[in-house]
Amino acid sequence: MNEDTAVGLYGVKLVYHEPSRETLAVDGLDLNVRRGEFVSIVGPSGCGKTSVLSLIAGLFQPSGGRVSVLGGKPGDAGSRVGYMLQRDELLEWRTIEKNALLGLEVRKKLTRKTRAKTLALLDRFGLGEFRRSYPSALSGGMRQRAALVRTLALEPELLLLDEPFSALDYQTRLILEDEVRDAIIKGGYTAILVTHDISEAIAMSDRVAVFSGRPARVRREFDVDIKGSAFERRSSPGFSRLFDGIWKELRA
Amino acid sequence: MSAEHELYLKRLKRQAALKRAAQIILLALLLGAWEGAVRLGMADAFIVSSPARVVRTIASLYSSHDLFPHIFATFLETVAGFVSGTAIGVAAAVLLWFCPFAERVLDPYLVVLNALPKIALGPILIVWVGAGASAIIVMALLVSTVVTVMTVLAGFIETDPAKLKLMATLGANRLQTFMKVVLPGSVPTLMSALKISVGMSWVGVIVGEYLVSKRGLGYLIVYGGQVFKLDLVMASIVILCALAAIMYYAVAWLEKAIDKRFGRG
Numbered sequence: 102m103n104e105d106t107a108v109g110l111y112g113v114k115l116v117y118h119e120p121s122r123e124t125l126a127v128d129g130l131d132l133n134v135r136r137g138e139f140v141s142i143v144g145p146s147g148c149g150k151t152s153v154l155s156l157i158a159g160l161f162q163p164s165g166g167r168v169s170v171l172g173g174k175p176g177d178a179g180s181r182v183g184y185m186l187q188r189d190e191l192l193e194w195r196t197i198e199k200n201a202l203l204g205l206e207v208r209k210k211l212t213r214k215t216r217a218k219t220l221a222l223l224d225r226f227g228l229g230e231f232r233r234s235y236p237s238a239l240s241g242g243m244r245q246r247a248a249l250v251r252t253l254a255l256e257p258e259l260l261l262l263d264e265p266f267s268a269l270d271y272q273t274r275l276i277l278e279d280e281v282r283d284a285i286i287k288g289g290y291t292a293i294l295v296t297h298d299i300s301e302a303i304a305m306s307d308r309v310a311v312f313s314g315r316p317a318r319v320r321r322e323f324d325v326d327i328k329g330s331a332f333e334r335r336s337s338p339g340f341s342r343l344f345d346g347i348w349k350e351l352r353a
Numbered sequence: 354m355s356a357e358h359e360l361y362l363k364r365l366k367r368q369a370a371l372k373r374a375a376q377i378i379l380l381a382l383l384l385g386a387w388e389g390a391v392r393l394g395m396a397d398a399f400i401v402s403s404p405a406r407v408v409r410t411i412a413s414l415y416s417s418h419d420l421f422p423h424i425f426a427t428f429l430e431t432v433a434g435f436v437s438g439t440a441i442g443v444a445a446a447v448l449l450w451f452c453p454f455a456e457r458v459l460d461p462y463l464v465v466l467n468a469l470p471k472i473a474l475g476p477i478l479i480v481w482v483g484a485g486a487s488a489i490i491v492m493a494l495l496v497s498t499v500v501t502v503m504t505v506l507a508g509f510i511e512t513d514p515a516k517l518k519l520m521a522t523l524g525a526n527r528l529q530t531f532m533k534v535v536l537p538g539s540v541p542t543l544m545s546a547l548k549i550s551v552g553m554s555w556v557g558v559i560v561g562e563y564l565v566s567k568r569g570l571g572y573l574i575v576y577g578g579q580v581f582k583l584d585l586v587m588a589s590i591v592i593l594c595a596l597a598a599i600m601y602y603a604v605a606w607l608e609k610a611i612d613k614r615f616g617r618g
Contacts, residue, residue, distance in 0.1 A: 190513075192538070194537045204523045
Protein backbone atom coordinates (compact mmCIF):
# COMPACT_ATOMS: atom_id res chain seq x y z
CA MET A 102 0.00 0.00 0.00
CA ASN A 103 1.33 3.43 -0.80
CA GLU A 104 0.55 7.00 0.24
CA ASP A 105 -1.59 7.48 -2.81
CA THR A 106 -4.15 4.85 -1.83
CA ALA A 107 -7.42 6.14 -0.35
CA VAL A 108 -9.19 2.80 -0.16
CA GLY A 109 -7.62 -0.63 -0.47
CA LEU A 110 -9.42 -3.95 -0.41
CA TYR A 111 -7.07 -6.94 -0.29
CA GLY A 112 -8.46 -10.46 -0.72
CA VAL A 113 -11.63 -9.45 1.12
CA LYS A 114 -14.15 -12.10 2.05
CA LEU A 115 -17.58 -11.57 3.57
CA VAL A 116 -19.97 -14.22 4.83
CA TYR A 117 -23.56 -13.52 5.95
CA HIS A 118 -24.94 -15.76 8.63
CA GLU A 119 -28.62 -16.60 8.98
CA PRO A 120 -30.10 -19.38 11.12
CA SER A 121 -31.05 -21.36 8.01
CA ARG A 122 -27.87 -20.83 5.97
CA GLU A 123 -24.70 -18.90 5.43
CA THR A 124 -24.08 -16.89 2.30
CA LEU A 125 -20.70 -16.14 0.77
CA ALA A 126 -21.36 -12.57 -0.39
CA VAL A 127 -17.84 -11.45 -1.27
CA ASP A 128 -14.75 -13.58 -1.90
CA GLY A 129 -11.23 -12.68 -2.95
CA LEU A 130 -12.08 -9.08 -3.69
CA ASP A 131 -9.22 -6.75 -4.58
CA LEU A 132 -9.87 -3.10 -5.30
CA ASN A 133 -7.69 -0.05 -5.06
CA VAL A 134 -8.92 3.53 -5.15
CA ARG A 135 -6.38 6.35 -5.34
CA ARG A 136 -6.81 9.66 -3.57
CA GLY A 137 -8.97 12.02 -5.62
CA GLU A 138 -10.16 9.22 -7.87
CA PHE A 139 -13.82 8.54 -8.67
CA VAL A 140 -14.53 4.83 -9.07
CA SER A 141 -17.88 3.25 -9.92
CA ILE A 142 -18.85 -0.28 -9.06
CA VAL A 143 -21.38 -1.98 -11.32
CA GLY A 144 -22.58 -5.53 -11.09
CA PRO A 145 -25.61 -7.78 -11.16
CA SER A 146 -28.21 -6.89 -8.51
CA GLY A 147 -27.74 -8.63 -5.21
CA CYS A 148 -24.05 -9.28 -5.88
CA GLY A 149 -22.84 -7.57 -2.72
CA LYS A 150 -21.99 -4.10 -4.06
CA THR A 151 -23.64 -2.37 -1.13
CA SER A 152 -21.92 -4.74 1.31
CA VAL A 153 -18.58 -3.52 -0.02
CA LEU A 154 -19.52 0.07 0.80
CA SER A 155 -20.61 -1.01 4.28
CA LEU A 156 -17.23 -2.71 4.75
CA ILE A 157 -15.40 0.45 3.71
CA ALA A 158 -17.59 2.53 6.03
CA GLY A 159 -16.78 0.12 8.85
CA LEU A 160 -20.44 -0.75 9.46
CA PHE A 161 -19.36 -4.37 9.65
CA GLN A 162 -16.15 -6.38 9.62
CA PRO A 163 -14.88 -8.58 6.78
CA SER A 164 -14.76 -12.32 7.40
CA GLY A 165 -11.32 -12.41 5.81
CA GLY A 166 -8.77 -10.25 4.01
CA ARG A 167 -7.93 -6.67 4.81
CA VAL A 168 -9.60 -3.30 4.27
CA SER A 169 -7.71 -0.04 4.57
CA VAL A 170 -9.41 3.33 4.46
CA LEU A 171 -7.53 6.65 4.36
CA GLY A 172 -4.45 5.00 5.81
CA GLY A 173 -6.20 3.30 8.71
CA LYS A 174 -8.82 0.75 9.59
CA PRO A 175 -12.38 1.27 8.37
CA GLY A 176 -14.42 2.99 11.06
CA ASP A 177 -11.37 4.87 12.39
CA ALA A 178 -11.75 7.49 9.70
CA GLY A 179 -14.90 8.84 11.36
CA SER A 180 -16.30 11.92 9.69
CA ARG A 181 -13.60 11.78 6.99
CA VAL A 182 -15.88 9.25 5.27
CA GLY A 183 -19.28 10.44 4.02
CA TYR A 184 -22.03 8.03 3.03
CA MET A 185 -24.95 8.69 0.74
CA LEU A 186 -27.82 6.23 0.87
CA GLN A 187 -30.24 5.09 -1.83
CA ARG A 188 -33.04 7.23 -0.48
CA ASP A 189 -32.57 10.65 1.08
CA GLU A 190 -33.65 9.46 4.56
CA LEU A 191 -34.42 13.03 5.58
CA LEU A 192 -36.09 13.21 8.98
CA GLU A 193 -39.61 14.48 8.33
CA TRP A 194 -39.85 16.35 11.64
CA ARG A 195 -36.73 18.43 11.00
CA THR A 196 -36.50 21.40 8.69
CA ILE A 197 -34.14 21.13 5.71
CA GLU A 198 -31.57 23.20 7.60
CA LYS A 199 -31.80 20.97 10.69
CA ASN A 200 -31.55 17.89 8.47
CA ALA A 201 -28.43 19.26 6.80
CA LEU A 202 -26.89 19.88 10.22
CA LEU A 203 -27.69 16.38 11.55
CA GLY A 204 -24.22 14.92 10.90
CA LEU A 205 -22.48 17.89 12.50
CA GLU A 206 -24.74 17.53 15.57
CA VAL A 207 -24.01 13.82 15.87
CA ARG A 208 -20.24 14.32 15.44
CA LYS A 209 -20.39 17.25 17.90
CA LYS A 210 -18.89 19.56 15.30
CA LEU A 211 -21.69 22.11 15.13
CA THR A 212 -20.08 25.52 15.46
CA ARG A 213 -20.95 28.90 14.03
CA LYS A 214 -18.39 28.28 11.31
CA THR A 215 -19.54 24.81 10.24
CA ARG A 216 -23.13 26.03 10.34
CA ALA A 217 -22.34 28.96 8.05
CA LYS A 218 -20.56 26.58 5.67
CA THR A 219 -23.56 24.24 5.61
CA LEU A 220 -25.93 27.12 4.90
CA ALA A 221 -23.67 28.17 2.04
CA LEU A 222 -23.86 24.60 0.70
CA LEU A 223 -27.66 24.72 0.88
CA ASP A 224 -27.56 27.95 -1.14
CA ARG A 225 -25.21 26.41 -3.65
CA PHE A 226 -27.57 23.51 -4.30
CA GLY A 227 -30.56 25.83 -4.65
CA LEU A 228 -32.02 24.95 -1.24
CA GLY A 229 -31.53 28.35 0.40
CA GLU A 230 -35.17 29.33 0.19
CA PHE A 231 -36.25 25.93 1.60
CA ARG A 232 -34.09 26.19 4.73
CA ARG A 233 -37.11 26.38 7.01
CA SER A 234 -39.30 24.02 4.99
CA TYR A 235 -39.96 20.45 6.00
CA PRO A 236 -38.86 17.63 3.66
CA SER A 237 -42.47 16.82 2.71
CA ALA A 238 -42.64 20.14 0.85
CA LEU A 239 -39.72 19.22 -1.45
CA SER A 240 -39.46 17.22 -4.68
CA GLY A 241 -37.39 14.02 -4.81
CA GLY A 242 -34.48 15.80 -6.45
CA MET A 243 -34.43 18.61 -3.92
CA ARG A 244 -34.61 16.10 -1.09
CA GLN A 245 -31.62 14.16 -2.44
CA ARG A 246 -29.72 17.46 -2.77
CA ALA A 247 -30.45 18.13 0.90
CA ALA A 248 -29.11 14.66 1.71
CA LEU A 249 -25.97 15.48 -0.29
CA VAL A 250 -25.50 18.68 1.71
CA ARG A 251 -25.95 16.67 4.93
CA THR A 252 -23.09 14.41 3.75
CA LEU A 253 -20.82 17.21 2.51
CA ALA A 254 -21.39 19.33 5.65
CA LEU A 255 -18.97 17.06 7.54
CA GLU A 256 -16.26 17.87 4.97
CA PRO A 257 -15.40 14.24 4.22
CA GLU A 258 -12.41 13.20 2.14
CA LEU A 259 -14.01 10.01 0.90
CA LEU A 260 -17.58 9.81 -0.42
CA LEU A 261 -19.42 6.51 -0.57
CA LEU A 262 -22.46 6.75 -2.86
CA ASP A 263 -24.88 3.84 -2.67
CA GLU A 264 -27.14 4.17 -5.74
CA PRO A 265 -28.09 7.68 -4.59
CA PHE A 266 -30.05 8.45 -7.76
CA SER A 267 -31.96 5.20 -8.16
CA ALA A 268 -35.16 6.51 -6.54
CA LEU A 269 -35.33 9.59 -8.79
CA ASP A 270 -37.08 10.11 -12.12
CA TYR A 271 -34.87 10.01 -15.20
CA GLN A 272 -34.69 13.75 -15.82
CA THR A 273 -33.87 14.64 -12.21
CA ARG A 274 -31.34 11.86 -12.22
CA LEU A 275 -29.41 13.29 -15.18
CA ILE A 276 -29.35 16.73 -13.58
CA LEU A 277 -28.17 15.41 -10.22
CA GLU A 278 -25.50 13.21 -11.77
CA ASP A 279 -24.11 16.32 -13.38
CA GLU A 280 -24.25 18.37 -10.18
CA VAL A 281 -22.74 15.66 -8.01
CA ARG A 282 -19.91 14.92 -10.45
CA ASP A 283 -19.18 18.62 -10.59
CA ALA A 284 -19.18 18.91 -6.78
CA ILE A 285 -16.91 15.88 -6.41
CA ILE A 286 -14.37 17.11 -8.95
CA LYS A 287 -14.34 20.67 -7.59
CA GLY A 288 -14.17 19.46 -3.99
CA GLY A 289 -11.29 17.09 -4.76
CA TYR A 290 -13.10 14.21 -3.03
CA THR A 291 -12.28 10.57 -3.47
CA ALA A 292 -15.54 8.86 -4.40
CA ILE A 293 -16.90 5.36 -4.80
CA LEU A 294 -20.28 5.03 -6.51
CA VAL A 295 -22.28 1.83 -6.44
CA THR A 296 -24.86 1.66 -9.22
CA HIS A 297 -26.66 -0.83 -11.45
CA ASP A 298 -26.82 1.79 -14.20
CA ILE A 299 -23.90 1.39 -16.61
CA SER A 300 -24.40 4.76 -18.28
CA GLU A 301 -24.46 6.49 -14.91
CA ALA A 302 -21.17 4.83 -13.99
CA ILE A 303 -19.53 5.95 -17.26
CA ALA A 304 -20.97 9.48 -17.11
CA MET A 305 -19.75 10.10 -13.59
CA SER A 306 -16.53 8.29 -12.78
CA ASP A 307 -12.87 7.92 -13.78
CA ARG A 308 -12.91 4.15 -13.58
CA VAL A 309 -15.59 1.47 -13.61
CA ALA A 310 -15.09 -1.79 -11.74
CA VAL A 311 -17.34 -4.57 -12.98
CA PHE A 312 -18.29 -7.04 -10.25
CA SER A 313 -19.13 -10.67 -10.83
CA GLY A 314 -22.28 -12.26 -9.44
CA ARG A 315 -22.22 -13.71 -5.94
CA PRO A 316 -19.66 -14.15 -4.44
CA ALA A 317 -18.56 -10.73 -5.63
CA ARG A 318 -15.10 -10.04 -6.95
CA VAL A 319 -13.76 -7.58 -9.49
CA ARG A 320 -14.15 -9.07 -12.94
CA ARG A 321 -12.60 -6.29 -14.96
CA GLU A 322 -11.88 -2.59 -14.66
CA PHE A 323 -12.49 0.01 -17.36
CA ASP A 324 -10.78 3.40 -17.43
CA VAL A 325 -13.10 6.17 -18.56
CA ASP A 326 -10.96 8.49 -20.65
CA ILE A 327 -13.69 10.89 -21.70
CA LYS A 328 -13.45 14.58 -20.88
CA GLY A 329 -16.24 16.83 -19.73
CA SER A 330 -19.29 16.91 -17.50
CA ALA A 331 -21.66 13.98 -17.03
CA PHE A 332 -23.90 15.51 -19.73
CA GLU A 333 -21.09 15.95 -22.21
CA ARG A 334 -19.73 12.47 -21.59
CA ARG A 335 -23.07 10.88 -22.44
CA SER A 336 -23.02 12.33 -25.96
CA SER A 337 -19.35 11.59 -26.69
CA PRO A 338 -18.43 8.84 -29.17
CA GLY A 339 -16.31 6.99 -26.60
CA PHE A 340 -19.38 6.56 -24.40
CA SER A 341 -21.19 3.86 -26.34
CA ARG A 342 -17.96 1.93 -26.95
CA LEU A 343 -17.37 1.75 -23.20
CA PHE A 344 -21.02 0.95 -22.60
CA ASP A 345 -20.81 -2.03 -24.98
CA GLY A 346 -17.61 -3.23 -23.35
CA ILE A 347 -19.05 -3.12 -19.84
CA TRP A 348 -22.35 -4.61 -20.97
CA LYS A 349 -20.54 -7.57 -22.57
CA GLU A 350 -18.46 -8.05 -19.43
CA LEU A 351 -21.57 -8.02 -17.23
CA ARG A 352 -23.39 -10.56 -19.38
CA ALA A 353 -20.43 -12.82 -19.87
CA MET B 354 -59.37 32.45 -5.73
CA SER B 355 -61.32 31.14 -8.70
CA ALA B 356 -65.11 30.86 -8.60
CA GLU B 357 -64.76 27.10 -8.92
CA HIS B 358 -62.51 26.90 -5.87
CA GLU B 359 -64.93 29.06 -3.91
CA LEU B 360 -67.71 26.70 -4.83
CA TYR B 361 -65.58 23.76 -3.74
CA LEU B 362 -64.85 25.37 -0.36
CA LYS B 363 -68.52 26.16 0.06
CA ARG B 364 -69.42 22.56 -0.61
CA LEU B 365 -66.84 21.36 1.93
CA LYS B 366 -68.29 23.69 4.54
CA ARG B 367 -71.81 22.55 3.77
CA GLN B 368 -70.82 18.90 4.12
CA ALA B 369 -69.20 19.60 7.51
CA ALA B 370 -72.31 21.46 8.70
CA LEU B 371 -74.53 18.64 7.44
CA LYS B 372 -72.48 16.07 9.34
CA ARG B 373 -72.68 18.07 12.56
CA ALA B 374 -76.44 18.59 12.13
CA ALA B 375 -76.95 14.85 11.55
CA GLN B 376 -74.97 14.04 14.68
CA ILE B 377 -77.10 16.40 16.78
CA ILE B 378 -80.32 15.12 15.26
CA LEU B 379 -79.29 11.52 15.97
CA LEU B 380 -78.66 12.40 19.64
CA ALA B 381 -81.99 14.27 19.83
CA LEU B 382 -83.80 11.30 18.26
CA LEU B 383 -82.26 8.84 20.72
CA LEU B 384 -83.09 11.03 23.71
CA GLY B 385 -86.57 11.73 22.33
CA ALA B 386 -87.26 8.03 21.74
CA TRP B 387 -86.05 7.22 25.26
CA GLU B 388 -88.17 9.93 26.87
CA GLY B 389 -91.13 9.19 24.62
CA ALA B 390 -91.07 5.46 25.33
CA VAL B 391 -91.19 6.17 29.07
CA ARG B 392 -93.91 8.86 28.79
CA LEU B 393 -96.09 6.67 26.57
CA GLY B 394 -95.77 3.82 29.00
CA MET B 395 -93.88 1.55 26.58
CA ALA B 396 -90.99 1.27 29.05
CA ASP B 397 -90.85 1.39 32.81
CA ALA B 398 -89.01 4.47 34.09
CA PHE B 399 -88.08 2.50 37.19
CA ILE B 400 -86.05 0.10 35.04
CA VAL B 401 -84.74 2.32 32.20
CA SER B 402 -84.93 5.81 33.77
CA SER B 403 -85.40 8.68 31.31
CA PRO B 404 -83.55 11.79 30.12
CA ALA B 405 -85.72 14.09 32.25
CA ARG B 406 -85.13 11.95 35.34
CA VAL B 407 -81.39 11.89 34.62
CA VAL B 408 -81.34 15.68 34.50
CA ARG B 409 -83.40 15.85 37.70
CA THR B 410 -81.03 13.41 39.44
CA ILE B 411 -77.97 15.43 38.41
CA ALA B 412 -79.66 18.60 39.65
CA SER B 413 -80.52 17.06 43.02
CA LEU B 414 -76.95 15.68 43.36
CA TYR B 415 -75.75 19.20 42.68
CA SER B 416 -78.07 20.85 45.25
CA SER B 417 -77.10 18.33 47.95
CA HIS B 418 -73.41 19.15 47.22
CA ASP B 419 -72.77 15.53 46.20
CA LEU B 420 -72.14 16.05 42.49
CA PHE B 421 -68.69 17.62 42.33
CA PRO B 422 -67.04 15.64 45.15
CA HIS B 423 -67.92 12.41 43.30
CA ILE B 424 -66.84 13.75 39.91
CA PHE B 425 -63.65 15.12 41.41
CA ALA B 426 -62.76 11.89 43.16
CA THR B 427 -63.11 9.87 39.97
CA PHE B 428 -61.45 12.49 37.79
CA LEU B 429 -58.42 12.84 40.06
CA GLU B 430 -57.98 9.08 40.34
CA THR B 431 -58.15 8.76 36.56
CA VAL B 432 -55.66 11.56 35.93
CA ALA B 433 -53.31 10.12 38.58
CA GLY B 434 -53.60 6.62 37.09
CA PHE B 435 -53.23 7.88 33.53
CA VAL B 436 -50.21 10.10 34.20
CA SER B 437 -48.33 7.59 36.37
CA GLY B 438 -49.29 4.65 34.15
CA THR B 439 -48.17 6.42 31.00
CA ALA B 440 -44.95 7.69 32.57
CA ILE B 441 -44.02 4.25 33.90
CA GLY B 442 -45.07 2.58 30.63
CA VAL B 443 -43.02 4.92 28.42
CA ALA B 444 -40.02 4.71 30.76
CA ALA B 445 -40.16 0.90 30.68
CA ALA B 446 -40.43 0.92 26.87
CA VAL B 447 -37.36 3.20 26.65
CA LEU B 448 -35.35 0.93 28.96
CA LEU B 449 -36.35 -2.15 26.98
CA TRP B 450 -35.34 -0.45 23.71
CA PHE B 451 -31.91 0.29 25.13
CA CYS B 452 -31.54 -3.28 26.31
CA PRO B 453 -32.74 -5.62 23.53
CA PHE B 454 -31.67 -8.70 25.47
CA ALA B 455 -33.97 -7.78 28.36
CA GLU B 456 -36.70 -7.09 25.81
CA ARG B 457 -36.37 -10.59 24.32
CA VAL B 458 -36.27 -12.16 27.79
CA LEU B 459 -39.28 -10.25 29.12
CA ASP B 460 -41.44 -10.49 25.99
CA PRO B 461 -43.50 -13.54 27.05
CA TYR B 462 -44.01 -12.08 30.53
CA LEU B 463 -45.35 -8.86 29.01
CA VAL B 464 -47.65 -10.81 26.73
CA VAL B 465 -49.11 -12.76 29.66
CA LEU B 466 -49.42 -9.60 31.77
CA ASN B 467 -51.22 -7.94 28.89
CA ALA B 468 -53.60 -10.85 28.39
CA LEU B 469 -54.41 -11.12 32.10
CA PRO B 470 -57.66 -9.33 33.06
CA LYS B 471 -56.31 -6.86 35.60
CA ILE B 472 -59.56 -6.99 37.61
CA ALA B 473 -58.40 -10.37 38.84
CA LEU B 474 -55.68 -8.55 40.77
CA GLY B 475 -58.26 -6.43 42.65
CA PRO B 476 -58.33 -8.44 45.88
CA ILE B 477 -54.52 -8.57 45.98
CA LEU B 478 -54.34 -4.80 45.52
CA ILE B 479 -56.80 -4.24 48.38
CA VAL B 480 -54.67 -6.39 50.67
CA TRP B 481 -51.40 -4.80 49.54
CA VAL B 482 -52.24 -1.09 49.31
CA GLY B 483 -55.48 -0.87 51.30
CA ALA B 484 -59.12 -0.41 50.36
CA GLY B 485 -58.95 3.24 49.38
CA ALA B 486 -58.14 5.65 46.61
CA SER B 487 -54.60 4.26 46.30
CA ALA B 488 -55.92 0.81 45.31
CA ILE B 489 -58.05 2.49 42.63
CA ILE B 490 -55.14 4.49 41.27
CA VAL B 491 -52.90 1.42 41.22
CA MET B 492 -55.61 -0.46 39.32
CA ALA B 493 -55.80 2.32 36.71
CA LEU B 494 -52.01 2.42 36.56
CA LEU B 495 -51.79 -1.34 36.00
CA VAL B 496 -54.38 -1.33 33.26
CA SER B 497 -52.80 1.60 31.39
CA THR B 498 -49.11 0.75 31.95
CA VAL B 499 -48.99 -2.64 30.28
CA VAL B 500 -50.74 -1.52 27.12
CA THR B 501 -48.55 1.60 27.00
CA VAL B 502 -45.34 -0.45 27.24
CA MET B 503 -46.47 -2.76 24.46
CA THR B 504 -47.66 -0.02 22.07
CA VAL B 505 -44.73 2.35 22.61
CA LEU B 506 -42.09 -0.36 22.44
CA ALA B 507 -43.60 -1.67 19.20
CA GLY B 508 -43.37 1.88 17.84
CA PHE B 509 -39.69 2.16 18.82
CA ILE B 510 -38.84 -1.20 17.28
CA GLU B 511 -40.60 -0.38 14.01
CA THR B 512 -38.17 2.48 13.32
CA ASP B 513 -37.13 2.34 9.65
CA PRO B 514 -33.85 0.33 9.43
CA ALA B 515 -32.62 2.73 6.73
CA LYS B 516 -32.86 5.60 9.25
CA LEU B 517 -30.82 3.53 11.71
CA LYS B 518 -28.26 2.90 8.98
CA LEU B 519 -28.12 6.64 8.29
CA MET B 520 -27.32 7.27 11.94
CA ALA B 521 -24.69 4.50 11.89
CA THR B 522 -22.98 6.08 8.86
CA LEU B 523 -22.92 9.39 10.76
CA GLY B 524 -21.24 7.62 13.67
CA ALA B 525 -24.15 8.08 16.09
CA ASN B 526 -24.18 6.20 19.40
CA ARG B 527 -27.31 4.50 20.70
CA LEU B 528 -28.42 7.47 22.81
CA GLN B 529 -28.06 9.87 19.86
CA THR B 530 -29.93 7.46 17.60
CA PHE B 531 -32.72 7.27 20.15
CA MET B 532 -32.99 11.01 20.78
CA LYS B 533 -32.70 12.14 17.16
CA VAL B 534 -34.51 9.37 15.27
CA VAL B 535 -36.34 6.74 17.32
CA LEU B 536 -38.13 9.02 19.79
CA PRO B 537 -39.21 11.82 17.43
CA GLY B 538 -40.16 9.21 14.83
CA SER B 539 -42.40 7.50 17.38
CA VAL B 540 -44.41 10.60 18.27
CA PRO B 541 -47.51 9.39 16.35
CA THR B 542 -47.31 6.02 18.15
CA LEU B 543 -46.86 7.79 21.48
CA MET B 544 -49.97 9.83 20.81
CA SER B 545 -52.11 6.82 19.95
CA ALA B 546 -50.72 5.10 23.05
CA LEU B 547 -51.88 8.10 25.10
CA LYS B 548 -55.38 7.82 23.65
CA ILE B 549 -55.55 4.11 24.47
CA SER B 550 -54.09 4.80 27.90
CA VAL B 551 -56.74 7.43 28.72
CA GLY B 552 -59.51 4.95 27.97
CA MET B 553 -57.75 2.21 29.93
CA SER B 554 -57.37 4.50 32.95
CA TRP B 555 -61.14 5.06 33.02
CA VAL B 556 -61.68 1.31 32.94
CA GLY B 557 -59.20 0.84 35.77
CA VAL B 558 -60.71 3.57 37.93
CA ILE B 559 -64.33 2.48 37.51
CA VAL B 560 -63.40 -1.13 38.18
CA GLY B 561 -61.40 -0.01 41.21
CA GLU B 562 -64.32 2.02 42.50
CA TYR B 563 -66.66 -0.96 42.04
CA LEU B 564 -64.35 -2.92 44.32
CA VAL B 565 -63.39 -0.58 47.12
CA SER B 566 -64.69 2.93 46.95
CA LYS B 567 -67.03 5.00 49.10
CA ARG B 568 -66.90 7.85 46.59
CA GLY B 569 -66.80 8.57 42.88
CA LEU B 570 -68.89 7.80 39.83
CA GLY B 571 -68.09 4.09 39.91
CA TYR B 572 -69.31 3.99 43.48
CA LEU B 573 -72.55 5.83 42.51
CA ILE B 574 -73.16 3.32 39.72
CA VAL B 575 -72.69 0.31 41.99
CA TYR B 576 -74.67 1.87 44.82
CA GLY B 577 -77.47 2.92 42.45
CA GLY B 578 -77.63 -0.62 41.08
CA GLN B 579 -77.76 -2.18 44.53
CA VAL B 580 -80.63 0.03 45.74
CA PHE B 581 -82.37 -0.07 42.35
CA LYS B 582 -82.00 3.63 41.68
CA LEU B 583 -81.53 3.37 37.93
CA ASP B 584 -81.82 7.15 37.66
CA LEU B 585 -78.62 7.44 39.65
CA VAL B 586 -76.88 4.78 37.52
CA MET B 587 -77.87 6.45 34.25
CA ALA B 588 -76.96 9.93 35.53
CA SER B 589 -73.51 8.71 36.58
CA ILE B 590 -72.95 7.05 33.20
CA VAL B 591 -73.95 10.24 31.37
CA ILE B 592 -71.47 12.26 33.46
CA LEU B 593 -68.81 9.60 32.86
CA CYS B 594 -69.37 9.81 29.09
CA ALA B 595 -68.88 13.58 29.20
CA LEU B 596 -65.69 13.32 31.31
CA ALA B 597 -64.19 10.57 29.15
CA ALA B 598 -64.95 12.58 26.01
CA ILE B 599 -63.32 15.71 27.49
CA MET B 600 -60.16 13.82 28.39
CA TYR B 601 -60.00 12.09 25.01
CA TYR B 602 -60.36 15.37 23.15
CA ALA B 603 -57.73 16.97 25.38
CA VAL B 604 -55.27 14.29 24.26
CA ALA B 605 -56.40 14.61 20.63
CA TRP B 606 -55.84 18.37 20.86
CA LEU B 607 -52.35 17.75 22.26
CA GLU B 608 -51.67 15.41 19.34
CA LYS B 609 -52.69 18.06 16.83
CA ALA B 610 -50.52 20.70 18.54
CA ILE B 611 -47.50 18.38 18.41
CA ASP B 612 -48.17 17.44 14.79
CA LYS B 613 -48.17 21.10 13.90
CA ARG B 614 -44.96 21.64 15.80
CA PHE B 615 -43.29 18.97 13.68
CA GLY B 616 -44.76 20.22 10.42
CA ARG B 617 -46.88 17.14 9.94
CA GLY B 618 -50.23 18.87 10.07
